[in-house]
Amino acid sequence: MRFVANINNKKHEISVKPLEDDLFSITLDGHEYQVDAHVMPSGIVNLITNAKSYDVDIDSQNSADALDGNLTVRIQGRVVNLELLDEHQSKLKSARAASLSGSGSSEIRAPMPGRILRVLVQEGDLVEEGQGLVVMEAMKMENEIRASKAGQVKELAVQAGASVESGALLLAIE
16 A cells, blocks of 8 residues: 655655565655564554564544544654655545635546546535535545535536546536
C-alpha cells in the first residue's frame, strides 16, 4: 500500500509491503527498510529495524473530514505532527484543493478514473459548501465528491452509470 506523508510542508512517499506475520518491507523516499512491528496492549507500536527498537505512540486528530490524516506521533521523547494519507486520499485531497476558487464559477472534476454511482443534485439546485454532489466508485471504493463552495449547480455533466476519466468535468457551481 502506498502513502503520502506531509511533515513540516515536506512530502514523503511511503510504500508498505507485508512480508510475513508482523514483518514489513517499508520504502521511505526510495530507501527500503525491514521492519518488525507489534502493537502492544497499551496501543503503543513497537518497531524493530536495523537491530534497534522504537516505541511509537500514535494519536489521530479524529476529524470528521475523511481527507484529514493529521496525526501526532511520539517516538523516543520527540513529538512529530504529520499528515498521513493513502495514495487514493492524497489524490482526492489534491483534486479538492484544486477546485477551490472562493468566488466565481467552480468546476468539480473527477479526481481519478471511475464510475458515477449516484448524482445527488440537479442543475439549478442550491448547494452548501461540503454538501455531497456525486458518489463515484474508484479503485473499488465509493467516494462522495463534495461542494467546494456554496452556490448554484450551473452545469451537470454526468449521470449515474457513466464512466469518467481523471480530470473529467462532473459539474460546475456558480
